Amino acid sequence: MIARVAGAARAGESRIPVEDRLFSLVLALLATETGLLKSEILSSVRGYAERYDPAGQNANLERQFERDKDDIRELGIPLETVESPDRPGDNQALRYRIPKGQYDLPDEVRFTPDELALLGLAAEVWREASLSADSQRALTKLRSLGIEPREPVIGYAPRLRVRDASFEPLRQALDRRQTVRFRYFKPGEAAPRQRTVDPLAVVLHEGRWHLHGFDHDVREPRTFLLSRIIGPVAPVPGRTFEAPPPGIQDRILAELDALRLQNSADLAVTAGSDAEIRLGRRAVLRDDDAGVIRMHYTDVAVFADELAAYGPEVRVLAPDSLRDAVRSRLETVAAAHRGGGEQ
Amino acid sequence: MAARPKPLKGPDKLVFLLSFVPYLLEQRVVDVAEAATHFGMTEEEIREAVRLIATSGLPGSTGTYQPNDLFDIDWDSFEDDDVIVIVHHVAIDDAPRLSAREAAALIAGLQYLSASPENADSASLASLMDKLTAGASAAPSRLAVAESEADASLATIRSAVAEGRQLEFDYLNARGERRRRRADPLRIISQDADWYLQAYCHLREDVRNFRVDRMSGLLVTEEPIGDHSHRRVPDTLFQGSDSDLDVVVDVSPEALPLIADYLADSSTQEVDERLRVTLRLAHVHGLKRLVAGLPGLITVVAPAEARAAVADWAAAGLAGYSDAGTMRERRTGDR
Numbered sequence: 261m262i263a264r265v266a267g268a269a270r271a272g273e274s275r276i277p278v279e280d281r282l283f284s285l286v287l288a289l290l291a292t293e294t295g296l297l298k299s300e301i302l303s304s305v306r307g308y309a310e311r312y313d314p315a316g317q318n319a320n321l322e323r324q325f326e327r328d329k330d331d332i333r334e335l336g337i338p339l340e341t342v343e344s345p346d347r348p349g350d351n352q353a354l355r356y357r358i359p360k361g362q363y364d365l366p367d368e369v370r371f372t373p374d375e376l377a378l379l380g381l382a383a384e385v386w387r388e389a390s391l392s393a394d395s396q397r398a399l400t401k402l403r404s405l406g407i408e409p410r411e412p413v414i415g416y417a418p419r420l421r422v423r424d425a426s427f428e429p430l431r432q433a434l435d436r437r438q439t440v441r442f443r444y445f446k447p448g449e450a451a452p453r454q455r456t457v458d459p460l461a462v463v464l465h466e467g468r469w470h471l472h473g474f475d476h477d478v479r480e481p482r483t484f485l486l487s488r489i490i491g492p493v494a495p496v497p498g499r500t501f502e503a504p505p506p507g508i509q510d511r512i513l514a515e516l517d518a519l520r521l522q523n524s525a526d527l528a529v530t531a532g533s534d535a536e537i538r539l540g541r542r543a544v545l546r547d548d549d550a551g552v553i554r555m556h557y558t559d560v561a562v563f564a565d566e567l568a569a570y571g572p573e574v575r576v577l578a579p580d581s582l583r584d585a586v587r588s589r590l591e592t593v594a595a596a597h598r599g600g601g602e603q
Numbered sequence: 604m605a606a607r608p609k610p611l612k613g614p615d616k617l618v619f620l621l622s623f624v625p626y627l628l629e630q631r632v633v634d635v636a637e638a639a640t641h642f643g644m645t646e647e648e649i650r651e652a653v654r655l656i657a658t659s660g661l662p663g664s665t666g667t668y669q670p671n672d673l674f675d676i677d678w679d680s681f682e683d684d685d686v687i688v689i690v691h692h693v694a695i696d697d698a699p700r701l702s703a704r705e706a707a708a709l710i711a712g713l714q715y716l717s718a719s720p721e722n723a724d725s726a727s728l729a730s731l732m733d734k735l736t737a738g739a740s741a742a743p744s745r746l747a748v749a750e751s752e753a754d755a756s757l758a759t760i761r762s763a764v765a766e767g768r769q770l771e772f773d774y775l776n777a778r779g780e781r782r783r784r785r786a787d788p789l790r791i792i793s794q795d796a797d798w799y800l801q802a803y804c805h806l807r808e809d810v811r812n813f814r815v816d817r818m819s820g821l822l823v824t825e826e827p828i829g830d831h832s833h834r835r836v837p838d839t840l841f842q843g844s845d846s847d848l849d850v851v852v853d854v855s856p857e858a859l860p861l862i863a864d865y866l867a868d869s870s871t872q873e874v875d876e877r878l879r880v881t882l883r884l885a886h887v888h889g890l891k892r893l894v895a896g897l898p899g900l901i902t903v904v905a906p907a908e909a910r911a912a913v914a915d916w917a918a919a920g921l922a923g924y925s926d927a928g929t930m931r932e933r934r935t936g937d938r
Contacts, residue, residue: 278613283620283659287694291661304666306659331614336702336740337621362740364697369738375731382712391708397618398705398735403642404622404698406629415764415790420715420748423860435704435744445857461745464711467796490857509747517749528923532775534892537816541754569896572919583924589898590920596902597894597914 281307282328286337290363295342295355298325329356335397338362371402376409381418388422390431424469424486429493433459439476439499443490447561452490457482458501461509465516466558472512474501483512485562520558526577527553527567535573552577560585568593619644621699623652624674627689628696635685646685653687660693706739707746714748751796754815759823760800764788769826770802772818777888782806783820786813787828789836801836803829810834848884851904853877858900862893879904891916 284306288296302308302321311321332339337358344353371379379402383395422428426442433440440459443452457473460481464470469486524544528551529536536553540546543553557563564585567574571590576583619642626641627633635653639646653676660673675691701709710732717728736743763770770788775781786802789810793799798815810831849867853874867883884890887909894901894913903910 277616279616279620280655280659282613282617283655284662286617286621287659288661291694300666304662306662306668309662309666332617334702334704335614335618336700336705338700338740363699365700365738369734371731371734375727375734378713378716378728378731379709382709382716385712385715386708391711393615394702394705394708395712397615398701398709400615400618400622400642401699401701401705404625404629406626406641408641415788416761417790418716418793420712420793420795423863425860431704431744431746434746461747463746464715464748466749467751487861503742504745506742509745513747513749532781533779534775534777534817537775541816565896565898568898568917568920569892570920571891571895571916572923575923587921587924590895590917590924592898593895594914594917594921596899597910597917 276307276310281305282332285328286332286358289339289356289358290360292357295340295357297355298322298352301325301356365401365405370405371407373407373410376402376407377411380409381416385418385420386422387419388427390428391422420464422469424489426471426486426489426493427462427469429495430459430462430471430486433493433495434462436495437500437503439496439501440493441496442493444484445488445490447488447559455482455484456496457484460504461512462486463509463513463516465513466520468562470512470516472508483516485559516558520556523557523560523579525555525557525563525579525582527555528575528577529553530573533570533573535570539570539574557582564589618699620652620656621695624656624689624692624695625698627656627687628692632680632686632688635687638687649687650685653681656689700740701735701738703739703741703744706735707744710735710743711746711748714750717750754798756818756821757791757798757815759821760788760815760818761791763823764791764800766823767828769824769828770800771820771822771824772813773820774813775817775819777886779888784813785824786811787831789828789831791815803831803834810836846885848886848890848909850882850884850890850906850909851879852882852894852901853879853904854901855899858897861897862901865893877902887912895920 285301285308288301288305302318302325303312303314308321308325312318313321329339339356339358342355342357344350344355347353380399383392383399386392386395430440432438437458439456441454441456444455445452456476457471458476459471459473461472462469463472471484471486471489472481473484474480475482527535527539529539531551536551539555540553543555545554546552560581564582567576567582567586568589576586623638623642626638635646635649639649642649656674657676657678658673660668663669663672671691672693673691674689674693677686677688677690680686680688713728713732760770768788769785771783771785773781774784785805786800787805788800788802790801791798792801792812800813800815800818801810802813803809804811804813852862854862854877856876856878859871859878859880862880862882865882865884867881870880872879882890884893890903890909891913894903895917903913
């Protein structure tokens with residue numbers, strides 16, 4: 261008996277494709293003013309109704325509805341839950357709806373063909389799967405306006421990669437305002453340490469992704485480098501937080517910039533070398549005769565890693581902290597490669 | 604708009620349906636072929652969507668999806684002429700808002716683009732970002748990309764690409780050799796902070812990637828570029844060649860994503876809490892920089908020449924910090 265019911269449910273699922281069920285659900289929830297009860301949805305909306313058991317065995321269907329609700333909200337569709345004024349707290353009396361005023365793209369949001377071409381290019385920037393998918397979905401939505409973008413610029417493909425494994429879980433946590441836990445290997449510490457953080461903003465500064473968040477262990481805001489997060493970023497169940505102020509990401513970028521301007525290094529670079537070219541374009545002062553450039557940097561450990569890559573092409577003149585950091589990195593690399601190694 | 608021939612998942616198909624309906628209403632009468640081009644989909648995908656929409660609607664008070672509660676199309680036009688006309692619609696008529704994540708992804712993409720010369724008009728960029736924010740159903744995710752300085756020669760190279768004219772320039776290669784080159788510029792591609800020109804190199808008689816910041820003495824000639832339509836311009840910056848060097852390294856697991864571009868294959872083997880993998884690089888000059896830039900995280904195991912190249916590179920770097928050198932340099936530095 262049980263096997264037969266399960267089989268029937270599967271057959272029902274294959275008859276109505278996912279997008280058909282989701283589309284029917286969105287239409288039904290947009291059309292209702294007062295909202296629909298879950299029982300009304302499951303018994304009447306296409307994709308559910310075929311599998312609805314009037315006798316009440318609908319646990320699978322209810323779980324399906326929960327997942328569909330999450331999927332729909334993920335797409336930015338404002339699916340609301342309304343409590344019954346007579347029966348607060350009663351889940352069976354909850355009503356669901358999508359208020360049309362919050363669903364429709366506001367009238368003033370319209371784009372010129374030039375703007376759409378630029379947005380198309382912006383969407384192509386992302387090589388990372390979820391950012392790319394989000395951008396493409398946004399473009400699909402904007403195509404509904406029926407405006408043809410200006411011909412895209414040929415032969416131009418700017419790209420930004422995201423190589424930090426912690427990026428995507430942090431971006432999700434940012435959106436869901438979900439407290440997370442991760443191990444962080446702070447420069448200068450002997451071993452990674454666990455942190456519990458409310459993620460407030462994720463920014464790219466000087467080619468590196470940073471997380472700004474409220475660190476529960478020190479009870480203060482802190483900025484972390486994503487590349488130094490070790491292992492998984494785990495959500496802390498049931499712990500969420502208030503939305504940070506709008507524009508916090510720009511404030512963090514400004515703070516990182518201010519921090520960068522506080523630190524300056526004098527470097528001797530070999531003429532004609534890769535170091536001269538690449539570091540030289542970020543120099544704030546340069547003395548070409550002496551082959552010396554002055555640069556700002558944000559983090560001594562991170563900058564030392566970068567400088568070590570240039571080997572003999574760059575030599576740190578000042579400050580001593582950076583000199584020592586680069587020297588010890590080169591010693592580490594030299595020591596690890598001394599001798600023939602394993603064969 | 605570029606077609607993306609990729610099967611969509613359920614939620615993506617939903618977004619398409621919710622966007623397709625207002626498009627059809629706005630256009631009133633539209634060819635299947637035109638709609639397919641506009642959305643970057645196949646004609647059959649468009650027809651399938653039309654059939655789905657035409658049989659969709661509201662359950663109505665009786666929960667039975669009566670005709671008046673359904674979308675309807677002009678079936679004759681659709682079946683005979685491949686033309687879509689919605690004659691009755693329910694529930695939706697407007698474009699959906701963007702999600703917070705979608706708006707944020709585009710805004711951050713625009714911030715990255717703001718480094719390029721032709722997008723210097725920051726006022727119009729700012730207004731575009733404001734529109735995306737206003738068009739999102741919730742405040743866009745707090746994601747931002749700092750502006751960076753673009754290379755000045757980028758604008759010149761872009762105009763050469765757009766006009767299809769040959770370029771001449773001095774190029775400093777990874778080995779430190781400088782040579783005058785002539786090339787047919789095909790495409791500009793960037794990766795993070797670095798910009799590259801993909802061009803047909805007259806010297807090598809093949810398509811090559813040139814890093815823009817290693818180019819100097821740039822000259823846009825009067826000569827038009829040749830026909831390269833038969834050549835494949837690679838979509839990635841790292842392409843294999845017969846002269847490539849395979850190098851076995853041990854890497855800390857957390858550093859693996861940082862060398863993903865160079866992995867020769869996907870096989871890994873655990874060795875003392877590290878992963879042993881094989882990298883493929885054009886030459887040791889790239890390898891020594893890569894390894895020295897990840898100090899302590901990656902060690903070359905074999906071949907011995909590659910190990911030696913890294914050891915020499917680090918040792919040469921260290922030599923600059925011998926104490927005699929230190930005192931002299933400190934005086935030239937102005938602190």
